[in-house]
Amino acid sequence: MPELPEVEVTRQSFATRIRGARVDAVRLGKPLRWPLGCDPDSLVSQSVGEVTRRGKYLWLALERGGLLMHLGMSGSLAFSTATGLPGPHDHFDLVTTHGTLRLTDPRRFGAVVWSSAQDAGTAAKLLAGLGLEPFDPAFDGAHLHAALRGRRVAIKQALLGGEIVVGAGNIYACEALFEARIDPRTRSDRLSRARCDRLAEAVRQTLARALELGGSTLRDFRDAHGMAGEFQLQARVYGREGEPCVRGDGIVRRIVQGQRATFFCPGCQRR
DNA sequence: AAGTGGACCTGCTAGC
DNA sequence: TGCTAGCAGGTCCACT
Numbered sequence: 001m002p003e004l005p006e007v008e009v010t011r012q013s014f015a016t017r018i019r020g021a022r023v024d025a026v027r028l029g030k031p032l033r034w035p036l037g038c039d040p041d042s043l044v045s046q047s048v049g050e051v052t053r054r055g056k057y058l059w060l061a062l063e064r065g066g067l068l069m070h071l072g073m074s075g076s077l078a079f080s081t082a083t084g085l086p087g088p089h090d091h092f093d094l095v096t097t098h099g100t101l102r103l104t105d106p107r108r109f110g111a112v113v114w115s116s117a118q119d120a121g122t123a124a125k126l127l128a129g130l131g132l133e134p135f136d137p138a139f140d141g142a143h144l145h146a147a148l149r150g151r152r153v154a155i156k157q158a159l160l161g162g163e164i165v166v167g168a169g170n171i172y173a174c175e176a177l178f179e180a181r182i183d184p185r186t187r188s189d190r191l192s193r194a195r196c197d198r199l200a201e202a203v204r205q206t207l208a209r210a211l212e213l214g215g216s217t218l219r220d221f222r223d224a225h226g227m228a229g230e231f232q233l234q235a236r237v238y239g240r241e242g243e244p245c246v247r248g249d250g251i252v253r254r255i256v257q258g259q260r261a262t263f264f265c266p267g268c269q270r271r
Numbered sequence: 272a273a274g275t276g277g278a279c280c281t282g283c284t285a286g287c
Numbered sequence: 288t289g290c291t292a293g294c295a296g297g298t299c300c301a302c303t
Contacts, residue, residue, distance in 0.1 A: 003296065
């Protein structure tokens with residue numbers, strides 16, 4: 001579910017409220033993608049610091065380390081002072097003096113991983129090798145062009161890979177390629193510098209716009225206040241197979257790349 | 272090294 | 288109405 005905008009919207013919706021709280025209890029549900037990596041009780045009494053984001057990961061700083069959180073495909077976080085009894089898909093509760101942070105994740109591709117200040121362990125491995133943040137000024141056409149050199153994969157898959165730029169998942173990768181008028185099947189190393197300029201800009205614009213709108217609500221995305229996003233109303237190609245292109249250049253097609261659906265307009269998106 | 276496909280898990284929906 | 292196949296926002300890992 002959550003791509004960068006959804007993760008960032010989630011972060012913003014509880015970061016300030018949880019800051020300075022003290023952990024009272026931790027409750028675990030079913031196993032997530034990775035084990036927590038510590039005794040849950042060892043988190044109790046630690047105070048909560050900043051909540052930051054790297055790619056689609058959230059980092060919740062605690063006194064002696066922190067928690068690296070990922071929402072996977074179906075995860076969402078809620079932060080509330082009136083958290084009810086856990087349901088079948090509630091797999092992590094961080095009960096604090098300011099409220100309870102709860103991860104709900106039906107498919108359990110998400111994760112919450114402890115990382116101590118001394119030994120970052122699994123968390124460090126997960127963050128290693130991530131590409132630039134899309135809003136980092138260093139992410140531009142020149143960077144993209146250089147990073148794509150020698151890569152023969154389709155540009156769509158290079159964007160999704162996350163080693164060049166993080167944050168664009170399946171929806172926003174499709175949308176950004178549409179904005180940049182680039183065929184998602186284009187071989188990465190065949191993109192001119194000028195097209196890389198356009199694509200880098202399109203990635204930033206697409207993510208920024210989704211962020212302003214509060215993220216996507218493809219199914220049931222909610223931020224930690226329970227607010228729905230509105231980007232779905234803005235998707236120009238994603239999920240629009242068979243519909244006329246909004247530019248009027250053809251009919252939106254659906255293909256499969258790397259076992260993921262890709263939507264694009266063969267009329268205005270060129271190789 | 273880069274590319275490919277499988278794996279993880281559950282819920283929803285389209286189609287029969 | 289009820290069952291089943293197929294699909295879903297991510298990304299790690301093993302293998303070629």
